[in-house]
Amino acid sequence: MKKITIIAGARPNFMKIAPIIHALKEAQDKGIKIDYRLIHTGQHYDEKMSGSFFEQLQIPEPHVNLAAGGGTQAEQTAAIMLKFEKELLENPANLVLVVGDVTSTMACAIVAQKLHTKVAHVEAGIRSNDWSMPEEINRLLTDAITNYYFTTSELANQNLLASGANPETIFYVGNTMIDTLLKQRPRFRKPAFWDELGLQDKSYMVMTLHRPANVDEEANLKTLIDEIILHSAPYDLVFPVHPRTAKVLERLKIADKRLHLVEPMGYLEFNYLVERAMAVVTDSGGITEETTVMGIPCMTLRDNTERPETITIGTNELLGTDPKAIRPAMEKLLSGNWKVGSIPPLWDGATAPRIIENILGLNEL
Structure with missing residues (x-):
């Protein structure tokens, strides 16, 4: 045995x-x-x-x-x-x-x-x-x-x-992350706030930020989010927020009618949201793999990545942590010029x- x-x-x-x-x-x-x-x-x-x-x-x-x-x-x-x-x-x-x-x-x-x-x-x-x-x-x-x-x-x-x-x-x-994604994809389900916010397919973008380089420096976080809000119009922004980040946002008084702060959600609900999004803005590694397989444009707010195949093969682009990189990336997305990725081997x-x-x-x- x-x-x-x-x-x-x-x-x-x-x-x-x-x-x-x-x-x-x-x-x-x-x-x-x-x-x-x-x-x-x-x-x-x-x-x-x-x-x-x-x-x-x-x-x-x-x-x-x-x-x-x-x-x-x-x-x-x-x-x-x-x-x-x-x-x-x-x-x-x-x-x-x-x-x-x-x-x-x-x-x-x-x-x-x-x-x-x-x-x-x-x-x-x-x-x-x-x-x-x-x-x-x-x-x-x-x-x-x-x-x-x-x-x-x-x-x-x-x-x-x-x-x-x-x-x-x-x-x-x-x-194996993709094994889970493909097995569970038929079971994805609407998050509770989907109908409350009036969300529709491709009517919004998803944001996830958690890395200290982005969320611990308050002035930088405010500039990042302000730039994303400014250049993502007319799309809604759905931002599942860790409680620690939520307190920072509250302190910074970041608010906009298109910005929706929601609680972290389950796997099935989160991926339902990602699968139907216009794009994802993130500093996560794993999400870039999931967006690549689901064909969703992804912008990564990091200076490096351990998953380069999501860029060379998939739908991900590495923007860095400079807020000035947001505008050209959003212009590329909204003009319909984002690359069409494919799925890495195996x-x-x-x-x-x-x-x-x-x-x-x-x-x-």
Whole structure:
């Protein structure tokens, strides 16, 4: 019996592991001797991660929540390592599978290796080359001690080879976020405010901003949003706002009849909104993947990206963090000259079965 411990620490991680759990269950149904234990490190406390969250993704709730959130980066890393070490000693596994680039990914990979347990990294090899981002440090450290790399792009493969990874341990499988997107797309549902705001297809744009470079510097945030409002007319702007950002906006007195501040919503509701939007303005990485697959124009307010295929192949453009970049991008969009993207190879909804097939083929486990 092969036993896999799967690690998730934040909402996006669960979107990435959901299809892996579905593929594991399919293998079990075929009589294959494989089992898993899902660990939520509790890195991010999220009041919306209730039973309904797991129901939306059609996965069971985690076997355990380590409740290791809060504190500084170092405190959080230490808390996750202490609690996960105890968990793994009590419930040994043949393989610890980590996803993405959050602190939990790095911390649990370190614990596993020190307990002589093999590590697999899903979404390995992506790089922003921006060491000011905690996520980049997490990626570099995790990949430095990973045994098996599951990658989303050819560029990720090249990054790993350049860092000295054994080519026989790199498996180019695609993107599990897209597995989830394509599986759940028929189930997308209207957010509660859709009718209240009188929204219609292509009548609005979606905004998401959360990175410190954009939201912590209040004057810059005000200029950014003012520029977006000014140059996006006549479209409505729907902005799901984190409570911390909402307080800043309130303080800055940013208001406009076309700007609608809404609470963060579930996966099915948010993607219903994105799928019908004229465009998305964001500083997120994952959303750029989803907009690429759904063919929605996307403007990324960052100076770099770890997902360049969303630009070279998809519908995304990297604008940087200078508010002056908003106007020409909006003019390009509203004049109908935004590029028509395509979908990167292997982003086909079948990534998770490829991952499980490769894991089952590892004789050393």
